[in-house]
Amino acid sequence: MKGHDHAHHKEDLAERLKQAHLSITPSRLAILELLHESHRVWSIEQLIEALKRRPKALKGSLVFTTIYRCLLKLEEAKMVRRVDFGDGVSRFEFDTGEGHHHHHIVCTQCNAIEALEDCHIKEIEKNVKKLGYQNISHRMEFFGLCKGCS
Amino acid sequence: MKGHDHAHHKEDLAERLKQAHLSITPSRLAILELLHESHRVWSIEQLIEALKRRPKALKGSLVFTTIYRCLLKLEEAKMVRRVDFGDGVSRFEFDTGEGHHHHHIVCTQCNAIEALEDCHIKEIEKNVKKLGYQNISHRMEFFGLCKGCS
DNA sequence: ATTTTTTTGCAAATCATTTGCATTTATTTT
DNA sequence: AAAATAAATGCAAATGATTTGCAAAAAAAT
Ligand SMILES: [Mn+2]
Ligand SMILES: [Mn+2]
Ligand SMILES: [Zn+2]
Ligand SMILES: [Zn+2]
Numbered sequence: 001m002k003g004h005d006h007a008h009h010k011e012d013l014a015e016r017l018k019q020a021h022l023s024i025t026p027s028r029l030a031i032l033e034l035l036h037e038s039h040r041v042w043s044i045e046q047l048i049e050a051l052k053r054r055p056k057a058l059k060g061s062l063v064f065t066t067i068y069r070c071l072l073k074l075e076e077a078k079m080v081r082r083v084d085f086g087d088g089v090s091r092f093e094f095d096t097g098e099g100h101h102h103h104h105i106v107c108t109q110c111n112a113i114e115a116l117e118d119c120h121i122k123e124i125e126k127n128v129k130k131l132g133y134q135n136i137s138h139r140m141e142f143f144g145l146c147k148g149c150s
Numbered sequence: 151m152k153g154h155d156h157a158h159h160k161e162d163l164a165e166r167l168k169q170a171h172l173s174i175t176p177s178r179l180a181i182l183e184l185l186h187e188s189h190r191v192w193s194i195e196q197l198i199e200a201l202k203r204r205p206k207a208l209k210g211s212l213v214f215t216t217i218y219r220c221l222l223k224l225e226e227a228k229m230v231r232r233v234d235f236g237d238g239v240s241r242f243e244f245d246t247g248e249g250h251h252h253h254h255i256v257c258t259q260c261n262a263i264e265a266l267e268d269c270h271i272k273e274i275e276k277n278v279k280k281l282g283y284q285n286i287s288h289r290m291e292f293f294g295l296c297k298g299c300s
Numbered sequence: 301a302t303t304t305t306t307t308t309g310c311a312a313a314t315c316a317t318t319t320g321c322a323t324t325t326a327t328t329t330t
Numbered sequence: 331a332a333a334a335t336a337a338a339t340g341c342a343a344a345t346g347a348t349t350t351g352c353a354a355a356a357a358a359a360t
Pocket of ligand 1: 040041093102103104115
């Protein structure tokens with residue numbers, strides 16, 4: 001059962017790579033599998049460590065640059081989303097699509113990261129409090145085409 | 151009139167430095183003056199250029215490291231606030247106090263930066279649209295003490 | 301005025317990210 | 331299936347903003 005599921009996922013992910021005109025490589029599949037299974041954000045270093053510890057580890061060595069370039073491509077292809085907490089390290093998560101826009105909360109003490117499912121801006125703060133967080137602050141900036149440029 | 155105002159500001163800023171137990175130096179005063187007068191965010195490079203072009207330019211050379219360390223101190227002292235748009239460059243603005251928490255919008259075309267006065271999260275997006283921006287996206291993350299840490 | 305503390309200037313170190321290039325792998329064409 | 335073409339990978343080196351070390355200069359305290 002699980003085997004089938006995994007196989008299905010792998011095929012599915014490979015298919016999405018094909019649709020995005022990206023070569024199907026072990027690195028890319030391994031990254032996608034891990035991101036898809038785990039609903040969390042990963043730094044590149046974390047990804048490398050996790051991939052090394054996998055039962056079916058990649059044959060080739062796991063190199064920063066390779067993972068980095070894979071993630072760039074996957075980001076372009078909208079299969080992976082980059083998350084930035086402003087600490088100088090990029091993190092990545094599986095991109096579940098337009099309909100699943102969301103944010104995260106980072107513990108200022110232990111740096112634990114939790115997803116805030118869905119983004120109802122007006123209700124987010126309440127939900128954050130409900131999760132039991134204290135001393136909540138947030139980071140938010142907007143981006144868009146200004147009058148002069150559009 | 152203007153002379154008086156400026157003098158007043160300078161004294162005022164110097165006073166705030168004193169209260170924060172920070173030495174009063176030409177660099178710090180110059181930075182504070184510029185930030186205080188201009189209601190905008192500045193990168194360190196921008197600050198240096200602007201300070202060079204000032205009528206009463208600083209005697210000493212304007213060095214990145216010095217401005218950098220001044221800003222760090224001023225940030226600690228809550229006189230300056232750091233703004234991060236995730237482009238790898240830190241920007242700074244005068245900190246007008248707790249009551250004036252706000253965000254900004256960056257044009258994805260010309261990189262113009264505009265302040266969004268006040269932060270009524272639920273209404274912000276509407277206001278952004280009213281300002282004439284298109285293709286609006288935003289960056290927002292929360293930070294706080296999680297249950298386990300508090 | 302002298303001493304003590306802090307800041308400044310310049311160079312060098314950091315650190316995550318990005319790039320160059322030869323080699324290997326994947327895809328496309330015979 | 332083999333050869334040719336295009337793309338990805340591994341390793342080293344380059345970037346670029348930020349951060350640090352330390353001696354000289356300036357500010358604050360005595
Ligand atoms: Mn997430
Ligand atoms: Mn502002
Ligand atoms: Zn959102
Ligand atoms: Zn806010």
